Amino acid sequence: MDFSIIELDDETARFRDEVREFCKRYITAEVLDAEYRDGNGFDLELHMALGERGWILPTWAKEDGGAGLTGLKASILALELEAHHAPSITKGTTTLVLPAVMRWGTDELKAEVVPGVARGDIRFCLGYTEPDSGSDVAAARTRAFRDGDEWVIDGQKMFTTGAQNCQYSFLLTRTNPDAAKHKGLTMFLCPLDHAEIQAIRTLGGERTNMVFYDGVRIPDRYRLGPVDQGWMVLLGPLNAEHAMADSAPPVTLDSPGGMYGISAVFALEAAVAWAATPGPDGRRPIDDPLVRHRLARHALDVEMATIATGPAGRIISSEVAIRVGADLIDMVGPRGLLPRGEKGTVEDGWIEHSHRFAQGTATYGGTTDVFRNIIAERVLGLPRSAPPTKSPS
Amino acid sequence: MDLDLRRADYSLSDDQEALQAAFETFFERECPATRVRSAEPFGFDEELWQRLAGMRAVAMGVPESGGGDGAGLEELILVAEEVGRRVAPVPVIEAVVAARLLAAVPAGADTLDAVLRGSVIPTIALHAGGGDQLVPGGSVARAAIALVGDDLVLAERDRPPEQVANQGHAPIAWWDLGGSDVERRTLATGREGRDLFEQAGREWRILTSAALIGMSRAVLDLGVQHARDRVAFGAPIGTFQAVSHSLVDVAMSVDTGRRLVRKATWYQQHEPGVHRHLVPMAYFYAQEAAVEATTVAVHVLGGVGFTVESDAQLYFRRAKGWTLVAGDPQRELGALADQLFGPAQVVGA
Ligand SMILES: Cc1cc2nc3c(=O)[nH]c(=O)nc-3n(C[C@H](O)[C@H](O)[C@H](O)COP(=O)(O)OP(=O)(O)OC[C@H]3O[C@@H](n4cnc5c(N)ncnc54)[C@H](O)[C@@H]3O)c2cc1C
Numbered sequence: 001m002d003f004s005i006i007e008l009d010d011e012t013a014r015f016r017d018e019v020r021e022f023c024k025r026y027i028t029a030e031v032l033d034a035e036y037r038d039g040n041g042f043d044l045e046l047h048m049a050l051g052e053r054g055w056i057l058p059t060w061a062k063e064d065g066g067a068g069l070t071g072l073k074a075s076i077l078a079l080e081l082e083a084h085h086a087p088s089i090t091k092g093t094t095t096l097v098l099p100a101v102m103r104w105g106t107d108e109l110k111a112e113v114v115p116g117v118a119r120g121d122i123r124f125c126l127g128y129t130e131p132d133s134g135s136d137v138a139a140a141r142t143r144a145f146r147d148g149d150e151w152v153i154d155g156q157k158m159f160t161t162g163a164q165n166c167q168y169s170f171l172l173t174r175t176n177p178d179a180a181k182h183k184g185l186t187m188f189l190c191p192l193d194h195a196e197i198q199a200i201r202t203l204g205g206e207r208t209n210m211v212f213y214d215g216v217r218i219p220d221r222y223r224l225g226p227v228d229q230g231w232m233v234l235l236g237p238l239n240a241e242h243a244m245a246d247s248a249p250p251v252t253l254d255s256p257g258g259m260y261g262i263s264a265v266f267a268l269e270a271a272v273a274w275a276a277t278p279g280p281d282g283r284r285p286i287d288d289p290l291v292r293h294r295l296a297r298h299a300l301d302v303e304m305a306t307i308a309t310g311p312a313g314r315i316i317s318s319e320v321a322i323r324v325g326a327d328l329i330d331m332v333g334p335r336g337l338l339p340r341g342e343k344g345t346v347e348d349g350w351i352e353h354s355h356r357f358a359q360g361t362a363t364y365g366g367t368t369d370v371f372r373n374i375i376a377e378r379v380l381g382l383p384r385s386a387p388p389t390k391s392p393s
Numbered sequence: 394m395d396l397d398l399r400r401a402d403y404s405l406s407d408d409q410e411a412l413q414a415a416f417e418t419f420f421e422r423e424c425p426a427t428r429v430r431s432a433e434p435f436g437f438d439e440e441l442w443q444r445l446a447g448m449r450a451v452a453m454g455v456p457e458s459g460g461g462d463g464a465g466l467e468e469l470i471l472v473a474e475e476v477g478r479r480v481a482p483v484p485v486i487e488a489v490v491a492a493r494l495l496a497a498v499p500a501g502a503d504t505l506d507a508v509l510r511g512s513v514i515p516t517i518a519l520h521a522g523g524g525d526q527l528v529p530g531g532s533v534a535r536a537a538i539a540l541v542g543d544d545l546v547l548a549e550r551d552r553p554p555e556q557v558a559n560q561g562h563a564p565i566a567w568w569d570l571g572g573s574d575v576e577r578r579t580l581a582t583g584r585e586g587r588d589l590f591e592q593a594g595r596e597w598r599i600l601t602s603a604a605l606i607g608m609s610r611a612v613l614d615l616g617v618q619h620a621r622d623r624v625a626f627g628a629p630i631g632t633f634q635a636v637s638h639s640l641v642d643v644a645m646s647v648d649t650g651r652r653l654v655r656k657a658t659w660y661q662q663h664e665p666g667v668h669r670h671l672v673p674m675a676y677f678y679a680q681e682a683a684v685e686a687t688t689v690a691v692h693v694l695g696g697v698g699f700t701v702e703s704d705a706q707l708y709f710r711r712a713k714g715w716t717l718v719a720g721d722p723q724r725e726l727g728a729l730a731d732q733l734f735g736p737a738q739v740v741g742a
Pocket of ligand 1 (some may be wrong): 125126127128129132133134135136158159160161162202206208360363364365366367368369370373634
């Protein structure tokens with residue numbers, strides 16, 4: 001056990017100051033307003049500025065486009081970006097896919113995309129989900145047909161978040177419909193220039209997309225891994241995405257459950273600030289036992305979201321965010337409904353936003369139910385919950 | 394927003410792992426459920442207590458200057474978790490907290506010697522005030538430390554008061570701290586006395602939290618085993634998500650609760666002035682988790698779970714039975730709020 005303060009040496013402290021300066025300069029009010037309005041999960045200027053400093057792949061060596069940061073510095077960078085609300089979804093999906101490209105891509109493909117990823121001008125999104133398959137990822141039906149040295153892609157993806165910001169999709173396709181479900185899949189790093197992208201808006205304000213692949217032709221070099229063995233290729237990033245919910249980051253700093261718990265942390269901070277400010281009657285809400293007791297409970301839940309780890313971290317942080325968001329909005333009363341920028345809104349609308357935003361966290365990246373199945377089977381060793389093999393008569 | 398850069402290392406050292414393994418083995422061998430049952434309704438097993446003394450369970454928590462082994466709370470929570478896991482009928486948590494308190498004041502030296510020799514079991518009266526109160530371990534203890542007015546007092550009796558029957562079959566008893574059958578000595582006064590008493594209360598809460606995590610883990614194991622073995626509608630009941638997911642929720646509370654207890658423990662031991670809300674937080678969470686865990690286990694075990702034959706009910710009783718002596722757990726949230734938000738201001742007062 002060790003929760004002691006990490007004393008920063010002068011050089012690391014200077015690095016932290018530099019990161020803070022960077023955040024102030026690039027994560028401006030306009031950037032945050034645009035993110036709030038458009039939900040892009042991305043800001044081009046910020047992303048390119050990160051790339052310029054090697055901060056998209058911060059622990060990579062400088063000669064490979066990274067910044068050669070130590071784990072501690074990389075954690076400082078990540079925590080500061082998070083604390084400043086940096087839009088980061090597209091950066092996240094890009095760096096999630098990169099290891100699969102490094103592992104399975106040909107040298108030619110790597111030369112084509114990797115330097116651009118580090119610079120910032122090449123970005124990847126995740127093309128798993130389809131209209132008829134989500135939790136059951138391997139049920140994907142988007143087809144890829146071989147035609148000489150090329151592949152022809154036909155089908156539709158749902159919820160390809162950030163496609164509008166990306167040049168390539170990490171695409172799950174079916175190449176052999178006659179093989180067993182997991183055995184006829186092939187992965188591609190599919191260029192998006194010939195795919196059609198249509199926006200989907202969400203309750204949380206994020207933008208995601210439908211992406212249509214209508215006879216899209218791509219050279220074989222965009223294939224990742226062996227034909228029909230896409231499941232194996234997919235598992236790396238899929239497991240990494242599942243672990244992204246792991247709130248214990250590499251340098252063992254407590255952090256609020258990545259993107260899942262963070263909305264609860266911000267909403268709770270906003271609620272505590274609101275409660276400590278006297279209202280029109282001169283009383284502070286925090287002195288009202290009903291408010292005080294609930295805030296204490298929420299502080300406990302948010303702490304749990306922060307310290308939970310592994311698949312439990314994914315579930316707890318998401319469910320805490322939902323529960324806390326729903327009650328904080330009650331607590332502040334009618335003003336809780338007013339969004340950012342409206343007259344009389346509470347604390348920049350964080351609470352209003354959190355109540356909507358949190359809901360999605362239980363779904364994307366694998367639903368909380370799917371994660372409970374994972375814990376039941378892999379941690380508790382319970383028998384697999386059996387789907388009906390025959391249709392009920 | 395300034396970020397406090399701190400380590401978040403929840404792991405055990407090699408020595409701590411060895412200690413944990415030793416007590417795990419000890420309780421597995423010495424304290425099967427049959428032993429817990431045979432100690433009912435009194436909640437105390439003299440022979441187990443003697444053997445535990447052989448393991449230096451109480452002495453280890455006393456500083457070396459007081460004749461103990463100088464272990465810290467980090468080690469004591471490992472013992473407490475194993476105590477809870479077997480719901481062992483021994484008041485080790487109360488005794489170790491009281492012994493540490495005795496070691497902190499010169500006036501406690503004689504009684505501490507008697508404790509280390511094994512002739513006296515000490516305990517702590519958790520509620521400040523001088524009157525009658527239910528004291529954990531009070532039906533086997535001859536010495537109880539209490540806060541009476543501004544004085545930290547050692548109350549001693551020739552023999553412990555009678556146990557009162559209680560849902561948890563815990564060794565609790567009424568102690569009349571002002572009564573004629575107790576002999577009182579002042580250990581410390583004023584600020585010092587209050588601080589020592591508060592610290593002891595915090596230590597009791599931390600160790601009890603660890604025991605509650607142990608209880609939760611034990612009933613989780615009972616539930617999981619049953620979910621694998623029991624067949625209904627042609628399938629193991631663990632294939633039904635209503636069953637498996639409720640067990641998963643318990644598993645999450647156990648793992649996360651244990652992390653919270655370790656974090657609270659570390660601060661209490663190394664930086665007791667910082668993040669003081671963590672102790673009431675850990676205690677509240679652990680008791681809530683134990684109530685949920687025992688409720689789920691009783692339910693997953695079906696009708697049998699509700700019978701006195703089931704081991705799950707041993708735990709169910711103690712989830713409340715080992716905590717309520719400290720009062721309504723919801724009050725812990727009040728303590729937590731005071732630490733986090735500062736004391737409430739009463740308008741117009
Ligand atoms: C904002 C947002 C962004 C997203 N971004 C991406 C992205 O970038 N790329 C991508 O590929 N996908 C993305 N997704 C899709 C997301 O991964 C899926 O929505 C999710 O996996 C659930 O799949 P589904 O929507 O098809 O629901 P379904 O799988 O149909 O599930 C419906 C309900 O049934 C439950 N359920 C399903 N199976 C089980 C089971 N075995 N046991 C218990 N309950 C079960 C689910 O938990 C859910 O409550 C995104 C989704 C959202 C909302």
